[in-house]
Amino acid sequence: MGFSQDFSATINAAGGSSEYGLTFGFNPNATDGYDSDYDQYAPPAPPPPAFDAALSYGSDRYYTQILAGDGNLSEHVYDIALSYGSDNLITITWDNTGWSDMMSSCVLQDAFGGLLGIDIDMTQENSLTLTNPAFNTLKLKVTPNDYSTPADPSISITSPMDGATMSDNDFSVSFDVENFSVGSGSDYDGHVHAFVDGSSNAYGSYMVYSTDPIELTGVPDGDHSIMLQLVDTSHQPFDPSIESSINISVDTSVPNTAPEASYTWTADDLTVMFTNTSTDEDGDALSYSWEFGDGNSSTDESPTHMYDAA
Structure with a gap:
């Protein structure tokens, strides 16, 4: 049985003249630790007073931390570690388009589970302004759906x-x-x-x-x-x-070159899989007519046919 937890979302944290994108999500090939194909470490926070923001999961700091999309649809909790600049102002924003498809719940809370007044349903709201340096850790609580981002058309x-x-x-x-x-x-x-x-x-x-x-x-x-x-x-x-x-x-003065018919085949008992390898020098669209020798035919490009007897 496969899993389809394969998506990511980004929170933008801004302070002073700096802004950091913090990306979280899930991928079937990721682990809950550091994966070089998916994750990006964040460096240690600079000395105060300087703005800084990073995801924290386990004991590590990340700008991007993608967790294992292993079918575990329970709540996963990230920390967001914040340092304030001299103006004591941090603005956190996010584009939650499609988040309700990706996640059954996505909540941003203060470090005490919302008891200090920060308890935001991120699928419904899209910003948070902080002016109190005491709020230097937030909880990002994510409950994923079994969802994969659709492939591009x-x-x-x-x-x-x-x-x-x-x-x-x-x-x-x-x-x-x-x-x-x-x-x-x-x-x-x-x-x-x-x-x-x-x-x-x-x-x-x-x-x-x-x-x-x-x-x-x-x-x-x-x-x-x-x-x-x-x-x-x-x-x-x-x-x-x-x-x-x-x-x-x-160029209608150039005579048309007839296509060259060719194919390969493989057999599994009485089932034969034909693969068309025909070409046309002029690049014309080709149609196909197969006769299988037993009274049956096909117009598929690469048909499969089951014979009644050898």
Whole structure:
């Protein structure tokens, strides 16, 4: 059984002209001690009066301390060690967007569990101002959910290849989308905008609501750029833009080169896994037709077929 506690969040502590980001969280590959891949030690505090802030876990000081995402969904307690500058002012802020998904509870308290008046639900509030140097230790109490930060969405044009020469004015553009649902309506993450030569696609669909190949018709001879961009349900691009671009040439005077069909296979008893290795010199989108010799067929790119007998 795997665990999906894989997230981090940051608190910003500011005093005088200095500011420190203190990052806490969980990762399945981390431990509760120091891990060079995830954690960052903080140096000893400077002599007073100088502002300083650091996480404290165990006996060590950290700017970043990621704990083991091992399925333990109980409360984990960090200390926040503070030193005040000459103005006796520390401001602590945090962006709690999505924190309720990551954590069932995230509380900031004074060293006595809130008895001295600091008891903040950090999923609901986003700042704390301190003016009393007696508050030099805070308790950060984190109860994680079984949650992983979603992977970033992406789009990539798979055909034609960048730099391909198309021998026909009509061709299709194939693409893959990861971590993003393409469709029409609120049940989807958004859709795709297609651009040719920097403008809305004039040779086919501009707004694309599926991951089927985009058919382009009547693209004139010459050099062209093609860009596909993910947009939200309101047709707005993301910041930064999530896109994929290629440059192609159309030259109908060049004869088309036939694709070269090839494949490899592996077998497990009567189940055979075929892997397509076919290529096309022109970079055209390929379709597939497999005949398995037993009356069955497939149009998948790399099919798996189970035979009834050897």
